[in-house]
Amino acid sequence: MSRNHGAIDYDQLADNTPILVGVGQHLLQGYPVEIENVQSPADLAAVAAKNALVDAGIGSAVAEIDTIVTVRLFADSTPLWASPFGGSNNLPESIARRIGASPEHRIYSEVGGSQPMQLLAEMFQAIAKNEKQLVLLSGVEAIGTQKYAQKNGLSLNWYEDHADVDLEDRGYGKSFVHDTEAQNGLTIPIYYYSIIENMRALNAGLSLKEHAEAMAKMWGPFSKRATENPYAQFPKAFTIQELLLEQTDNYRLTIPYTKRFVSQDAVNQSAALLLTNVGKAKSLRIDPAKWVFLHGYAEAYDAPVYLRPNVGRSAAMAKMIEETLKIADTSVADIDHFEIYSCFPCAVSSACEVLDLPTDGSVPLTQTGGLPFFGGPGNNYSMHGIAEMVNTLRCEPDDYGLVTTNGGMLSKHAAGVFSCQPHGVSGKKLDWSMLVLSRFTAEDFPSCTPAVAPQKGQVISYTVIYARNVANQCIVIAENENGERFVAQSSEADIIAAAQISPPFGRNISVITNNKKENNFVFCD
Template sequence: MEEPMMLDKTRVPVIVGVGQVTDTTSPPESARSPLQMMLDAARLAAADSGAGEALWGALDSITVIRLFADTVPRFASPFGKLVNPPWSVARRLGAQHATDLVYPPQGGDSPQVLLARACERIARGESQAALIVGGEALRTELAAKRAGLALQWGEDAPTLPDGLGGVKDMYTAEEEAHGMRSAIAMYALIGQALRGAAGQTVDAYREASARLFAGFAAVAKANPLATRRAGYSAEAISTLTQDNPYVGFPFTKLMTASAFIDQSAAFIVVSEARADELGVPQDRRVYLHGSAAAHDEWFVSERPRLDESPAMRLCAQHALAQAGRSLADVSHLDIYSCFPSAVQIACKELGLSPEDPRGLTVTGGLPYFGGPGNNYVTHAIAEMVQRVRGQPGSYGLVMANGGLVTKEAVGIYSTMRPEKSFVRESASLIQDQIDRMPKQELDHEPRGEAVIETYAVLHGKSGPERCVLFGKLVSTGARFLANTPGDAQTLATMQSSEGLGLRGQVSREGDINVFVPAS
């Protein structure tokens, strides 16, 4: 039991401060830019640590979670670009010693991954203090566009940040050609696959998804930082109304991440030695006891099963093992919740009940707390830090998800001081297992009799617009991507009748495959 006291304090990473900002009311002409939101969250984190602005001189590393404007083309901002976001943050905070300036690739997993990186650098003696921050002001941006305002949110910089390898596309050209280049398309396809594996009807699945998310909405109702605090019932979440239409059948609007919000969060991780120097109280200190990250087969259409995530399962196992804990030892959970299918597949892989009495979120989740682009998990970590502080000695698990149930990362948190040095497990320990798994065979120009494997109907403002599907050829078993005919009757039928296992004929028409259901 004496080993913890023998650890070199200069190499023991500890989270000392967290800060969160939510703005649901400021008019666009006076609301904050993403940069201003991030600065405010960082200052709250410094104050939370008890060290205040003395932290700025100690920082040697600043990471800014990638903005949605630099991630998704349709979210590109008309109000200018931050050329080097961490440099802009460092400049305004007076963090003149911060030379590790990181702007990582996209993904909701990135806050957890970058925290593990910061801890690893401290454990190796490469760093003593790091700030990780992110934020979005998409609510303000949308309001400003509608008001015809010309805001100035961009800033040039003398250097570019470290992009850690840069952005990698999440979609194949064939997925894009068939209208699947969206999270709603892919998560709906995954949801339908989960439904099929569970033997549920469409109505039963939608109602189960609504019950699941009603629990999230209840947590958001009690969270003053949440953006939707109505405490929606399962009935309200599942019932189709003008304000709650399908966005991608079988999911309604209230089952999807709420992106047009103004939110920012930050956390600060330092060495124990630096925490001592700065006078950080013991009751502020939270440790990352275990972490793991990996990705499933990168492209959704190449995964042999859409209702499974080996990366979720293996990352959770490895993070818990590193922490020396089991899932039963965990008191607090936050499961990434951009769509019901993200939570459902996590429950399946972790062996969690959707009605787990611990609850599956500490914030209220992306549909109700808010879905600030790639930065939600920074909020989840900040809230988890507060939870374990409030129950000293307890453990919390954060499961982060990036892409399309693609990139997974898990962190285990506690106020308990670790008994061993922090080691960031090599990603290859998990990734090699996943990479050895077989890919799904695809037929790019399918013809003949086929059955639907999974499907979704994508909606626009005026209703259903396109049915996207994965199918299997009866003759070979090969998977193909396709659309149904786009007429109103076919689209309506795909929503009113069971489509899983539906037979029909598939053929190539121009650049896409078309599946015509048997009459």
């Protein structure tokens, strides 16, 4: 969008105005042969942190950092993903020692892909209230090295003990799932997203083949963007035909996903953001051309997937985006650049549906290349997204950019509108010290009633799960005659085959519940 706000009078800005002044990223591409040269998560994170300090032009001011906040590693997010090589029991402190910092506060975040954005907003508010002066947000994943070492029989030691140093460990946070979902086969994110994706195909009136083509058409430009990003782990551009072709390196995971449609976590990537206020930035002589402002922010939590009135949509996401733009005093037409969270195709198409954006590649939707092609560094992907948006906006200082983030199963949402332009240039002035952050909970949105001891129902949506190219389970979300929801599963070959041949939307099922609270179903129409 063509606009020229003219020269900015930075002296008119309040000293407590929070700003983002430094971004850093780091990528390890390939693996060293010598074990002693393998970089641990803390090593990788420290490189990005140093890069952020250099980017801000204050590489020698590391002692000024009063707070280090680190996004939770996947290895610490659930026992299922624990690293066999150990890790630091105080990751912020491990990073601090590597960069020469002595922060007063160390925070280790909860779980979720929305954490980078949520933490940024939280720290902005603390900075505006003069509770903090210079904050380092950091995050990292070394899952690529971990998988490589396990595959090749290497023994690594990433253990570090800093238990004697204060740490605010926020734990796992609120669970994204309902017990009945997990009891009936919905054990990992891809299964949930597959059910959401298939529901979106039905909502759009598309066959599975047509929907796959739409996903591939959307993903092609993402993969091309990854080839232009020096921090991308998997920088290869794919054609629509290549994305659709099932083969050895693009095997089927579920209906509707093959490998190239989903986030890839075998990465070695780190990112860091440096936050401060205008007064501190002036005292450190940080170039105002580096300053980026957050104009609007909101976050929201949705109900469990199986209880959402329309399984293919997130009411929380819609409200969060609407509120973010409202607080920023902007409309979609005012946004010049987008970074839409992209763990699975439905995460992007859901946001685009709310924003009324096309998904055919005519509007760029990513700054990084997206989680399947840039890489999916656990809970920290969006820190890379924010860093890339900052770089884009510094090149186009009159522009505005929207970054959306997502955690869980389209469960936790947060977004921000960024610009090099201060607040109030073309709209209302934002006082972060007085701002009440917009937070919506699942209770703010309609949800269905869970069924107790379901016996019969109709299929709302479904997925078929594959292992080594063999379909071995069908999972459905269903609704009984009273409109109450439940999840059911089947491992019977004839049920799975029927679901493979024809999507079972609307089919009648009967259910038998065992003593493990597993709802096993058969078709009865």
